[in-house]
Amino acid sequence: MRTSWADSADNSAIGSGNGNSSALPPRGAYVPPHLRNRSLSSEVPAVSHTPAPLPVNDRVNPGGAAPHQGGGYFKADQGRQQGYNSGYQTGGGWNGRGAGRDRGRREANPFENDEVEDQSLDEQENTGINFDAYDDIPVETSGENVPPPVNTFAEIDLGEALNNNIHRCKYVKPTPVQRYAIPISLSGRDLMACAQTGSGKTAAFCFPIISGIMREQYVQRPRVARTAFPLALILSPTRELSCQIHDEAKKFSYQTGVKVVVAYGGAPITQQLRELERGVDILVATPGRLVDLLERARVSLQMIKYLALDEADRMLDMGFEPQIRKIVEQMDMPPPGIRQTLLFSATFPKEIQRLASDFLSSYVFLAVGRVGSSTDLIAQRVEYVLESDKRSHLMDLLHAQRENGICGKQGLTLVFVETKKGADALEHCLCVNGFPAASIHGDRTQQERELALRSFKTGNTPILVATDVAARGLDIPRVAHVVNFDLPNDIDDYVHRIGRTGRAGKMGLATAFFNESNLSLAKPLADLMQEANQEVPAWLTRYAARSAYSGGNRNRRSGGSRFGGRDFRREGSFNKSTDYYGGGTGGGAAGGYGNYGGGYGQGVTSAWD
Numbered sequence: 001m002r003t004s005w006a007d008s009a010d011n012s013a014i015g016s017g018n019g020n021s022s023a024l025p026p027r028g029a030y031v032p033p034h035l036r037n038r039s040l041s042s043e044v045p046a047v048s049h050t051p052a053p054l055p056v057n058d059r060v061n062p063g064g065a066a067p068h069q070g071g072g073y074f075k076a077d078q079g080r081q082q083g084y085n086s087g088y089q090t091g092g093g094w095n096g097r098g099a100g101r102d103r104g105r106r107e108a109n110p111f112e113n114d115e116v117e118d119q120s121l122d123e124q125e126n127t128g129i130n131f132d133a134y135d136d137i138p139v140e141t142s143g144e145n146v147p148p149p150v151n152t153f154a155e156i157d158l159g160e161a162l163n164n165n166i167h168r169c170k171y172v173k174p175t176p177v178q179r180y181a182i183p184i185s186l187s188g189r190d191l192m193a194c195a196q197t198g199s200g201k202t203a204a205f206c207f208p209i210i211s212g213i214m215r216e217q218y219v220q221r222p223r224v225a226r227t228a229f230p231l232a233l234i235l236s237p238t239r240e241l242s243c244q245i246h247d248e249a250k251k252f253s254y255q256t257g258v259k260v261v262v263a264y265g266g267a268p269i270t271q272q273l274r275e276l277e278r279g280v281d282i283l284v285a286t287p288g289r290l291v292d293l294l295e296r297a298r299v300s301l302q303m304i305k306y307l308a309l310d311e312a313d314r315m316l317d318m319g320f321e322p323q324i325r326k327i328v329e330q331m332d333m334p335p336p337g338i339r340q341t342l343l344f345s346a347t348f349p350k351e352i353q354r355l356a357s358d359f360l361s362s363y364v365f366l367a368v369g370r371v372g373s374s375t376d377l378i379a380q381r382v383e384y385v386l387e388s389d390k391r392s393h394l395m396d397l398l399h400a401q402r403e404n405g406i407c408g409k410q411g412l413t414l415v416f417v418e419t420k421k422g423a424d425a426l427e428h429c430l431c432v433n434g435f436p437a438a439s440i441h442g443d444r445t446q447q448e449r450e451l452a453l454r455s456f457k458t459g460n461t462p463i464l465v466a467t468d469v470a471a472r473g474l475d476i477p478r479v480a481h482v483v484n485f486d487l488p489n490d491i492d493d494y495v496h497r498i499g500r501t502g503r504a505g506k507m508g509l510a511t512a513f514f515n516e517s518n519l520s521l522a523k524p525l526a527d528l529m530q531e532a533n534q535e536v537p538a539w540l541t542r543y544a545a546r547s548a549y550s551g552g553n554r555n556r557r558s559g560g561s562r563f564g565g566r567d568f569r570r571e572g573s574f575n576k577s578t579d580y581y582g583g584g585t586g587g588g589a590a591g592g593y594g595n596y597g598g599g600y601g602q603g604v605t606s607a608w609d
């Protein structure tokens, strides 16, 4: 039952109906609001959904065994220039790149599936992109000699083959983060970039990397049997995100001659090894699987020219930091200043910025919008719901949504919960009450995870119950509603979760269930909503004031500091002897940034990987 404190302000829910839990039927017998005064017996909705069997992920194609390469130590990397200015269009082979191991293998057209999928999905999907929505976002850059932004892709010399792919992707003009980040990266500078969710960061780091590799006229790579020597490494925290980046990068690099390979945990390593043996220019990987490959000496990082960390703050948080340090500092990767390092995220707490500076040299800091802010494209609602009422309240929302659609359209709904068990239980509850749902979390096999995601994307199960494994980076076009069934403890996690909707200029809706167990989030949540021009319920403002007053707010990014600063180098609070503007190659010093984060011990693989 709702408290009287909350009652007064909580009138904005979609179909919130009466909030009287005592009138509700027992769990597992959900009755939609319009049937509640009638007899329950025959009116409980039957389980209407039996998910159709779906093909398992066919992303990893084993193909034939790769020829074994031995012989001389160095080999010239030929033919890259063909993909650059000459508008390389043959689509065949890799021209000797990656030690020539993939010669003659036909390059699949990554745009083919797009067209098929587009037809099967809502037509609206490819329309309605409104990047003008981002035009008035304040942009801040800091660092020495920051290259100026561009307004069009035509102004940047990315190479004809890449330009063709940008055209195929239907990208008409660069998003703000792309306008700034691409020229900065093309000029060879290291970059720490913070831009809102769904604003095109993937292309912002992929374009310069692909273009840079295409430009290389002549690269010599060591020839060591069974060891791959990628030129670029893109790290991301989850398997699904790595797959997504790989898919995007393959589109961007189509017919450029640049070869992209993905390696992630949970999938058979033998298939990934075969792909690596065929040659790789850009390796997209999760940290755990990459460490495995490095330890088996199947990958060497000694030729890395470009290092990109997507969701960089997450990658440098406690859960991943030891693995990232091992990969970047303790293997054979060239140091900062020799390699180029690009860090991207929608959130960048100052503690993590400070830690990240170890990996950078004379970098440019770029903030599009406020660091860690949510996009105005997402309508945010917060409702006071007791734990015991959450399920029925969610089903009320879903029921109203099914009746009315969101903004007149039926979309996908992503529901975030705190625990894996909670995800299983809620999925089951939704299914037995007639709401087709799938779930994704770290205890599922990779095949199950991919099946659930695919079933959600295609709309077979338009509800996905997820833990934070789906919170970052995933770009699923039709997600119209994100529900924070359980709120996270950290406001940045909230920003990433709600960012699964309201992407690429489209509108989205996010609903959060708040109760006494979320007190520490009251102030940062109220601040964030206010900053995004959202209506903040009076009861939440009161909770926020109370938690601030009692000093009980331990949220690490709460309070004024989160919204005050941007580039941490501009603030005097970090007493580090390095001249941050002057660069320096950093070192291996551990961050010592205190006691927040996931609490993983050294060397423990994160469940996200």
Ligand SMILES: Nc1ncnc2c1ncn2[C@@H]1O[C@H](COP(=O)(O)OP(=O)(O)OP(=O)(O)O)[C@@H](O)[C@H]1O
Residues within 6 Å of the ligand: 129, 131, 170, 171, 172, 173, 174, 175, 178, 195, 196, 197, 198, 199, 200, 201, 202, 203, 345, 346, 472, 473, 474, 475, 499, 500, 503, 504
């Ligand atoms: N210039 C562009 N024009 C049109 N669409 C674009 C452009 N750049 C990117 N997009 C599309 O915008 C969507 C969001 O891009 P992307 O996934 O890179 O966002 P992001 O900033 O990385 O988000 P997140 O912070 O959640 O990881 C994608 O569907 C992408 O194809």
